[in-house]
Amino acid sequence: MYYDLHTHTVCSDGQLTPEALVGTAAAAGVRVLAVTDHDTIEGVVAARAAAAVYDVTLVTGIEISASWEGHAVHVVGLDLRIDDDGLMGGLCRLRAIRRARGVAIADRLAALGVTGAHDLLGRHAAIGRGHFAQWLVQGGHARSPGQAFRLFLQRGRPAYVGVEWPMLSEVVTWLREAGGCAVLAHPTRYTLSGGRLRQLVRAFVAAGGDALEVVSAGLDVGEMGRLARLAGQFGLRASVGSDFHDMLPWRKTPGGLADLPAGCMPVWRDRPTMQWTEKA
Ligand code: AMP
Ligand code: MN
Ligand code: MN
Ligand code: MN
DSSP states (O other), X not given: OOEEOOBOOTTTTOSSOHHHHHHHHHHTTOSEEXXXXXXXXXXXXXXXXXXXXXXXXXXXXXXXXXXETTEEEEEEEESOOTXXXXXXXXXXXXXXXXXXXXXXXXXXXXXXXXXXXXXXXXXXXXXXXXXXXXXXXXTTSOSSHHHHIIIIISTTSTTOOOOOOOBHHHHHHHHHHTTOEEEXXXXXXXXXXXXXXXXHHHHHHHTTOOEEEEEETTOOHHHHHHHHHHHHHTTOEEEEEOOBOOOOTTSOOSSOOOOOOTTOOBTTTTOGGGOOOOOO
């Protein structure tokens, strides 16, 4: 599969620069790459020149956090216009929420005796828990980012700060009005029962959503088949994305993803700007 439509760079909580991401993805056989940082399109702009050098079709992307019935869910937007005022205004709102939450997380850490995390606010425009996790590892407070989440940052832990992200319906509207496709990211990661997941998908369709991320890193064939059927039942297209963040040994590289299960309608069908054609 030479598509990878869900990846991160240092512009959000990824470890590679946009240029290095494009090079690494190209080396792994990716021909159509979407850079989808959390709540910022800075990485897409920076990746453009490298995409031309490596002969990769770069898809303008984003991953937006949204609230649905008390759950934080992620919507990947693909192939959108970055000069759209509604979308850019929405992303500014998201980054303001991230900043305010970042201050609250740093306050909580300081109250636990782990001081200095406020400095991170000045370093990251779209500050996320991943940045705090990396910082906690560097400071010797956790052995890995995963452990930093388990000890401090995940729900129920002392530096967890809940936030109200914009509503799912609103986020899908921003993406659609910017000419993009709205993809419900990693549907199996929301710890929802099968019935609740169907309700989420129903709400996503009602909001105007286009696709489900059917193939992602770490899913087995059975899970991908179930997601493919779910997409089919709701008339949704299907996307593929690694959710690549870093080169840690237990994570996937970009690319290397399975083909879409038979019968899926790819999210890139009929979108010329999401194709790759071999140069003559
Ligand atoms: P945020 O959007 O700032 O709340 O952070 C969510 C991001 O944190 C996700 O996109 C993942 O990259 C990362 N993340 C969430 N949970 C974990 C975990 N248990 N271990 C490592 N990274 C995680
Ligand atoms: Mn992330
Ligand atoms: Mn996500
Ligand atoms: Mn992601």
